[in-house]
Amino acid sequence: MNIRSIQCPSCGSNLNVESVNQSLIYCMYCGASVSVETNHNKGYDMELGRLNARAARADEILAKIEKIKSVLTHTRISYRTMKIIDIQT
DSSP states (O other), rough: OEEEEETTTTTEEEEEOTTTTTOOOEOOOOEEEEEEEEHHHHHHHHHHHHHHHHHHHHHHHHHHOOOOOOHHTTTETTTTEEEEOOOOO
8 A cells, every 4th residue: 555655856756655654764776774764753743843842942941030030039028218328148
């Protein structure tokens, strides 16, 4: 059963992909190995990239929150003079 055909990047001959799970095929004319990328793989890689970008952004935000927390634990505001007083020990 032929799922789809692709061209060999080395010699240009038609290669038949016979299984959805097939990720590597060999050209029967020139012997080159050809990686078969499916739409499923592309979608998975795209979603993985999105999730990694979200995780990186969350790490940046968490670092900013920790920095603000650190500043706030070492300072207090004098409401009489509206000045920030450093109370680091």
